[in-house]
Amino acid sequence: MLRPRIIPSLLIQDHGLVKTVNFKNAKYVGDPINAVKIFNEKAVDELAIFDIDATVKGYEPNYSLIERIANQSRMPLCYGGGVKTVEQAQRIFGLGIEKIALSSAVLHNPNLITQIADRVGAQSVIIVLDVKKKLFGGYEVYTHNGKKATGINPFKFIQEAQKLGAGEIVINSIDQDGAMKGFDHALIDKAREQSSLPMTVLGGAGSLDDIKDVIDKHKIIGVAAGSLFVFKGVYKAVLINYPSKEQKENLFKKVKHGD
Template sequence: MLQTRVIPVLLVHDKGLYKTTKFKKPKYVGDPINAIKIFNEKEVDELILLDIDASKKSREPDYKMIEKVASECFMPLCYGGGINNLAQIRRIFSLGVEKVSLNYIALSRNSLIEEAAATFGSQSIVGSVNIKKNLFGKYKLYDHVSKKTLDKPIIKYLRELVDKGVGEIFINDVDNDGMMEGFNVELIKEVTAGLPVPTICCGGAGTLKHCHDVITHTNVSAVSAGSMFVFHGKHRAVLITYPERNELDLLFKGLK
């Protein structure tokens, strides 16, 4: 396994694989299973699968889709989307998924994190947060279902998630989603400083240098990306790929 994880994030929408820009304008980029087969061949260490419809439509996770993905996936898989209770988490784990990401439900009922961590272990529970600038240019937590920023302080909320028992935190920068212009290093540095659990940042990766920069200058233990692995060239042609392992080993040699 790589010393520093570089994790592909797959977004499922209308049963297909899509990529968004700033959480808007979903663009179809292929079939999730085909992407997973490519990532298997590239020996990717970990994969994150997010159903971006489930919570918005108030529906349960698509268990058939999850089972199909998990059966094809040779690497540890984290799933998020539509999770509301322990029974759903138990069923998802029974399908071969190693971690669940809790985002929307945690904003209103973070007691589920405590229950899930006590039942399944903290290592399998990821606390996911979206961060976005409000109209006044201040960074706030963002609820992707209501499409509104929230007044709850970001750092305080992240620490609440840790106190409730998450074993990992996933931070998504909405304003940088799909932009491929680099991570907001200062923002990530500020919100992850001192967190006692591993953190993953997402939003802005366009090159491996972007990944190197955020790992070098912040407290994150892993980087994740979507567009970087599916779009290529100035016309953003779709070509799903992943860097060679020796390239990543060389890039992160000596870090963390």
């Protein structure tokens, strides 16, 4: 039975776990390996890990760290950061990662979607679009941690990505990142209209009620969050957390297969 997924999103910078606000002011929050071990115990649906240095600084994926994370993990893993070739993707899959997240590289070379999907299967190819509102309306895709505007319409690219063989779309709101004030439902609505692919939304979760709002409205969808699962309380003390089985059942109770 298909059901929504609740996905912690971890950002890696300089080998450490960080959290940002609007893709800026990265704050160190701990060791990624320790976070993975804690999420193991909490029976997480899936874990997404993004190396936010790799593309900006032109690094190769950190295969050593990826392998350490995969060896510790007992949950499905999605990795993104610095993947530019089919060979890099295959190497990462060989380390035990189930999904590869692609962003900047496929914006410049969309055919890379097809090339990687042909090798590893479409279900493992995830397209991440970091999206920001435009000053006079509409949305635009950005790269390099929200610093470079691409001129690309995210909704048109979603359609193209599906045709080229992508298996899932992740929509990440730069405007909502780390603000913990709720999701951009207008953005989610418009993105969801473009594709029948599985979709995950990221950017804005400040409470389980925010996640519930997304699931109630959009049904079978992935909801990812960063700050919500690494901070606790009004003073944002660092504490790895995740909803209990009972809390998740409450979030999902209105969602039925086929909705």
